[in-house]
Amino acid sequence: METHNYQSTITWTGNLGDGTTNYKSYNRNHTITISNKDNPILASSDPAFLGNKTRYNPEELLLSSIASCHMLWYLHLCATHQIIITKYTDQAKGVMQENQDGSGQFTSVTLYPKVIVKDASMIHKANQLHHEANKMCFIARSCNFPIKHNAFAETSPDED
Template identity: 35%
Template sequence: MSTHIAEIAWALRPGEDFPNGRYSRGHSLGFDGGATLAGSASPHVVGKWAVPEAVDPEEMLVAALSSCHMLTFLHRARLAGFSVCAYRDRAEGVMAEVDPGRHAVTRVTLRPEIAWSGGEPDAETLARLHHEAHAECFIANSVKTEVVVASERATGPVTAVGSQP
């Protein structure tokens, strides 16, 4: 198997008051390929102590699910003989209370918009490709959050492709 590294760094800044919770939640996220991002708690969680322009863990979870689904979908579409020339998703995660005082991202909806080069799959084949991508996505297989794909050509408002146990 493989190992994946993320380095997270935070430090108290001058004038902040850690014992009373008055400190920035801003931090850095470094990845083994060299990319670095600004991270923070969500403004929805810690208000003014968040760094609004930074990426929060909930957004990273949603992005990881969307990215993994897209990469797996592109692979499945290629194997099925289709050519994708563009893929865009505006994924949305919903946080909800799961027990008193406990919250979780309970649902992530992916809304892929796909541009095809040449022939494109019919609605049934497209649904099958999304289902296969969901079933093979490493990140979807790692979480218990419900993941739904609302395909651009779905026959109903949302095409559910299953949730993890």
């Protein structure tokens, strides 16, 4: 079994001069950098938790990681099954529940992948492969909440 290691540097940039004197004395801005990557990710907390709405928050990044990993596995499986996909979009949605003590957790994620399949006879198999992609996705396999799929495949009028 092969092991892969990842490293990320998180740097808080939200000290307004008094540090964390109180809950409202600082902002939640931070950068996420990974060696050998061109651009840092400008991040904050969700605006509901005093974050900067123009920056990515951890919850959005988790949802995006799930959707991205699913897409990459799905495209891989389509390639190995000779299903030609010419377009893929997903409007993923996640639900996070906040508890009375301030903690919280994701309770579900639903992916809405819409794909364009070159050959109409492959649409059924293309839709089935989403279930296989979910079984293979490293991120989905690491989650303790359900990840559902509302997939839609069609051919493009240009493909006919």
